[in-house]
Amino acid sequence: MNIIVTGGAGFIGSNFVFHMLKAHPDYRIICLDKLTYAGNLSTLEPVMDNPNFRFVKADICDKEAVDKLFEEEKPDVVVNFAAESHVDRSIENPQVFLETNIIGTSVLMDACRKHGIKRYHQVSTDEVYGDLPLDRPDLFFTEQTPIHTSSPYSSSKAGADLLVLAYHRTFGLPVTISRCSNNYGPYHFPEKLIPLMIIRALHDESLPVYGDGLNVRDWLYVEDHCKAIDLIIHKGKVGEVYNVGGHNEMANIDIVKLILKELGKSEDLITYVTDRAGHDRRYAIDPTKIHNDLGWLPETKFADGIVKTIKWYLDNEAWWQPIISGEYQNYYEKMYGDK
Numbered sequence: 129m130n131i132i133v134t135g136g137a138g139f140i141g142s143n144f145v146f147h148m149l150k151a152h153p154d155y156r157i158i159c160l161d162k163l164t165y166a167g168n169l170s171t172l173e174p175v176m177d178n179p180n181f182r183f184v185k186a187d188i189c190d191k192e193a194v195d196k197l198f199e200e201e202k203p204d205v206v207v208n209f210a211a212e213s214h215v216d217r218s219i220e221n222p223q224v225f226l227e228t229n230i231i232g233t234s235v236l237m238d239a240c241r242k243h244g245i246k247r248y249h250q251v252s253t254d255e256v257y258g259d260l261p262l263d264r265p266d267l268f269f270t271e272q273t274p275i276h277t278s279s280p281y282s283s284s285k286a287g288a289d290l291l292v293l294a295y296h297r298t299f300g301l302p303v304t305i306s307r308c309s310n311n312y313g314p315y316h317f318p319e320k321l322i323p324l325m326i327i328r329a330l331h332d333e334s335l336p337v338y339g340d341g342l343n344v345r346d347w348l349y350v351e352d353h354c355k356a357i358d359l360i361i362h363k364g365k366v367g368e369v370y371n372v373g374g375h376n377e378m379a380n381i382d383i384v385k386l387i388l389k390e391l392g393k394s395e396d397l398i399t400y401v402t403d404r405a406g407h408d409r410r411y412a413i414d415p416t417k418i419h420n421d422l423g424w425l426p427e428t429k430f431a432d433g434i435v436k437t438i439k440w441y442l443d444n445e446a447w448w449q450p451i452i453s454g455e456y457q458n459y460y461e462k463m464y465g466d467k
């Protein structure tokens with residue numbers, strides 16, 4: 129089986145590449161990635177020499193490059209992780225989110241139509257459902273929850289989802305979609321909550337908590353997400369959407385306090401800053417469908433996963449140190465300077 133994995137130099141995509149090469153040693157995995165600020169070739173170093181792996185630097189919006197790769201590799205499956213993924217950046221500059229997340233998805237699916245494919249899988253997010261109130265813990269996102277987005281990021285992901293389902297209905301493209309909750313684990317880019325807080329706490333720098341810190345996210349260890357996608361591309365039903373999440377809701381402030389405790393740092397580092405515009409209050413996935421239909425269950429408990437993740441950042445400074453110097457400094461100053 130030949131699988132094109134787009135965005136495989138990013139956080140979840142790289143974990144998926146590692147998972148697939150290990151779980152299916154007879155598969156060929158081709159990673160297509162533009163290497164934006166969020167893509168890091170050093171992440172893929174451990175598999176660069178694997179004869180079943182190929183890396184290609186290209187933009188998913190580049191029709192010619194995508195077409196050429198499909199011609200060369202004749203993929204059976206395409207798994208699309210490539211995206212602009214950070215909500216705060218989408219508030220600063222929505223356009224690149226529309227280009228990559230929507231146009232890029234259409235370019236990939238057009239190539240799938242042209243060359244024929246067994247499966248196109250779209251990696252989506254629970255953020256397409258909008259948010260839930262904090263005072264209704266009985267409510268969860270199911271696959272039937274209406275799309276109701278809050279940020280340019282989630283709107284671009286929702287636009288892509290609608291396009292994917294339209295390509296299935298109109299052109300008969302064999303698609304599946306997974307909508308997962310917040311991931312955490314190794315190789316998470318340090319602009320996102322968990323790695324940002326770990327690295328800043330290690331440096332005894334202030335920890336910027338948005339608003340009242342009570343916003344809730346439903347955290348899933350990245351390996352569990354990768355296993356869910358592996359199951360969906362093999363056993364999922366064409367045309368279906370699968371929610372992925374592990375009933376692991378945590379308020380942001382509790383995560384930040386947990387990280388401080390694990391690192392033996394003071395809670396005095398916590399600094400409440402201006403809230404994110406349009407900030408979603410609570411995400412919570414109902415994973416009943418993927419459990420009942422495909423037998424998926426998360427394997428890593430948050431208490432274990434967060435300790436493993438903190439340890440990974442402690443052990444892998446060589447990965448994140450080059451990232452947080454240079455351009456990243458300018459980003460931090462621009463985004464947090466006047467908060």
Ligand code: NAD
Binds near residue numbers: 138228
């Ligand atoms: P990431 O930002 O860490 O990685 C994105 C990758 O895509 C990078 O390697 C980047 O270079 C690449 N990329 C960006 N634009 C590209 C383009 N035009 N052409 C080719 N490659 C391009 O993102 P992530 O957190 O790993 O998320 C991966 C996918 O999973 C995204 O589609 C995201 O919406 C979805 N998702 C993420 C989470 C989460 O918690 N991180 C949760 C649910 C769903």
Ligand code: TYD
Binds near residue numbers: 324343344404
């Ligand atoms: P993030 O990791 O950006 O993921 P998402 O917005 O896609 O859920 O943020 C997770 C939560 O943490 C979200 O409620 C915003 C909050 N947050 C902070 O409080 N401070 C920060 O510096 C960041 C990056 C996020």
